[in-house]
Amino acid sequence: MYLTIDVGGSKVLIATFSSDGNLQKSTKFKTPIMYPDFILELKKEIKGLLGDEHPDSCAIALPGTLDRENGVALFFGNLPWENVKIRDDLSDTLHCPIYLENDAKLAGLAEADAVSDLYSRVLYVTVSTGIGLGLTVDGEIDYSVKDAGGKAIMLEHQGKIMAWEEFASGKAIVAQSGKMASEITDESDWYLVSRNIAIGLISLITTLSPDCIVIGGGVGAHLEKFHEKLHDELELYRSKMIVNMPQIMKAQHPEQAVIYGGYLLCKSKINNG
Numbered sequence: 001m002y003l004t005i006d007v008g009g010s011k012v013l014i015a016t017f018s019s020d021g022n023l024q025k026s027t028k029f030k031t032p033i034m035y036p037d038f039i040l041e042l043k044k045e046i047k048g049l050l051g052d053e054h055p056d057s058c059a060i061a062l063p064g065t066l067d068r069e070n071g072v073a074l075f076f077g078n079l080p081w082e083n084v085k086i087r088d089d090l091s092d093t094l095h096c097p098i099y100l101e102n103d104a105k106l107a108g109l110a111e112a113d114a115v116s117d118l119y120s121r122v123l124y125v126t127v128s129t130g131i132g133l134g135l136t137v138d139g140e141i142d143y144s145v146k147d148a149g150g151k152a153i154m155l156e157h158q159g160k161i162m163a164w165e166e167f168a169s170g171k172a173i174v175a176q177s178g179k180m181a182s183e184i185t186d187e188s189d190w191y192l193v194s195r196n197i198a199i200g201l202i203s204l205i206t207t208l209s210p211d212c213i214v215i216g217g218g219v220g221a222h223l224e225k226f227h228e229k230l231h232d233e234l235e236l237y238r239s240k241m242i243v244n245m246p247q248i249m250k251a252q253h254p255e256q257a258v259i260y261g262g263y264l265l266c267k268s269k270i271n272n273g
Contacts, residue, residue, distance in 0.1 A: 064147065105145075128218045
């Protein structure tokens with residue numbers, strides 16, 4: 001049995017999977033602001049979910065920059081924690097191998113698995129409060145794409161050099177239009193959203209050459225409302241270097257992609273020894 005933990009800014013989701021990928025049990029709780037409170041609550045919820053069982057391995061999805069080798073979360077995008085030794089802090093409860101991974105990379109792993117018969121290089125882009133990235137190549141996470149996501153992609157916008165996330169994320173959309181993506185009805189607002197997302201995607205397409213781009217997150221959930229506009233904007237920015245424009249598609253499993261990606265990570269670690 002594999003245990004997966006998805007730590008978000010507002011809630012924590014815990015789930016168990018059988019060795020063949022069936023979701024068995026799950027629970028969730030509100031994410032405490034203080035890290036010591038989080039660890040105490042997480043241990044309580046794990047014991048409540050597992051009872052006397054012990055998982056074969058555990059994957060923990062975190063929204064930030066990680067030191068995977070030492071099991072340390074260095075920086076969180078939406079939580080006030082830094083340099084927390086989460087693997088060590090849970091070792092007395094889990095008694096199994098614990099793998100830390102960026103949440104966007106795990107979601108990307110799951111989404112790539114869903115289209116593995118069609119595409120080998122799948123870029124996952126989650127556009128929510130921030131922008132997260134994950135590139136999967138032949139079913140493996142490609143770590144040439146770093147954990148910082150849209151914070152680390154610097155682009156020119158309105159005459160200034162800015163992080164892509166600053167003007168294209170869900171938070172930026174609210175600042176620009178006064179509306180969340182779910183509330184947008186004006187075509188001009190969708191054109192602005194499309195243009196700002198396309199600017200960053202073109203840079204990623206040029207450098208990473210994905211066969212397919214999966215858009216997830218709260219903004220990605222509305223892709224059908226701006227898919228055509230996004231395609232038009234990408235064509236405007238397209239250079240001769242881009243021979244084939246990748247397929248752009250909506251995330252297939254927006255609610256469970258991260259935890260299923262955690263299962264896939266645990267399974268690959270076990271299979272690879």
